Amino acid sequence: xxxxxxxxxxxxxxxxxxxxxxxxxxxxxxxxxxxxxxxxxxxxxxxxxxxxxxxxxxxxxxxxxxxxxxxxxxxxxxxxxxxxxxxxxxxxxxxxxxxxxxxxxxxxxxxxxxxxxxxxxxxxxxxxxxxxxxxxxxxxxxxxxxxxxxxxxxxxxxxxxxxxxxxxxxxxxxxxxxxxxxxxxxxxxxxxxxxxxxxxxxxxxxxxxxxxxxxxx
Numbered sequence: 001x002x003x004x005x006x007x008x009x010x011x012x013x014x015x016x017x018x019x020x021x022x023x024x025x026x027x028x029x030x031x032x033x034x035x036x037x038x039x040x041x042x043x044x045x046x047x048x049x050x051x052x053x054x055x056x057x058x059x060x061x062x063x064x065x066x067x068x069x070x071x072x073x074x075x076x077x078x079x080x081x082x083x084x085x086x087x088x089x090x091x092x093x094x095x096x097x098x099x100x101x102x103x104x105x106x107x108x109x110x111x112x113x114x115x116x117x118x119x120x121x122x123x124x125x126x127x128x129x130x131x132x133x134x135x136x137x138x139x140x141x142x143x144x145x146x147x148x149x150x151x152x153x154x155x156x157x158x159x160x161x162x163x164x165x166x167x168x169x170x171x172x173x174x175x176x177x178x179x180x181x182x183x184x185x186x187x188x189x190x191x192x193x194x195x196x197x198x199x200x201x202x203x204x205x206x207x208x209x210x211x212x213x214x215x216x217x
Contacts, residue, residue: 044126044131046213048210051209052141053096054142055142056205057203059071061073064108068153076193077137077151084215085189086214088193091179091210100197100204101197101200102166103164105164107158107195112190116192120137133214134214137210161179187212193210
């Protein structure tokens with residue numbers, strides 16, 4: 001009889017058939033052998049957009065209740081008929097200074113957006129890769145932001161996993177503000193996403209980044 005599992009690592013080319021792998025004591029090996037997102041990153045399907053720091057406070061479009069065409073500093077859009085879904089993986093926020101309003105930061109979304117001419121730089125997570133994203137984004141430091149011409153009003157969807165107190169940010173230590181979305185939010189064709197503060201606060205300066213995978217519809 002032929003065994004149904006093999007012992008030892010298997011290094012195979014794409015398209016080869018393989019078998020399940022067993023350990024030397026016969027148990028099935030089912031651990032993650034590599035980094036959690038290594039495969040989609042390796043395939044060139046994961047992208048990141050970052051804004052190092054805002055300059056003069058939070059834009060109106062990055063606040064809860066922002067109206068249609070409001071100016072944003074940081075937002076991500078999936079153009080209509082892009083042929084892809086944007087599966088959100090990681091959102092990061094770093095407060096630099098100022099006094100935020102007390103309360104949580106939210107994930108906001110747009111439904112039925114028209115094609116927007118994004119100005120943000122989107123990079124493939126394979127460093128130096130030439131594969132381009134279908135997404136359009138905004139990453140603008142100035143509080144005036146960039147108006148979402150033709151864009152709908154933003155909807156407040158759910159909380160991030162962090163919040164702030166109404167306290168001046170002057171503590172000399174690192175604070176981790178990362179939302180491990182792991183695909184819990186997907187931006188469809190003609191949709192968009194943006195982080196939303198509950199209110200503007202006072203002279204809040206911060207940095208943002210969003211990481212996502214692009215998969216066929």
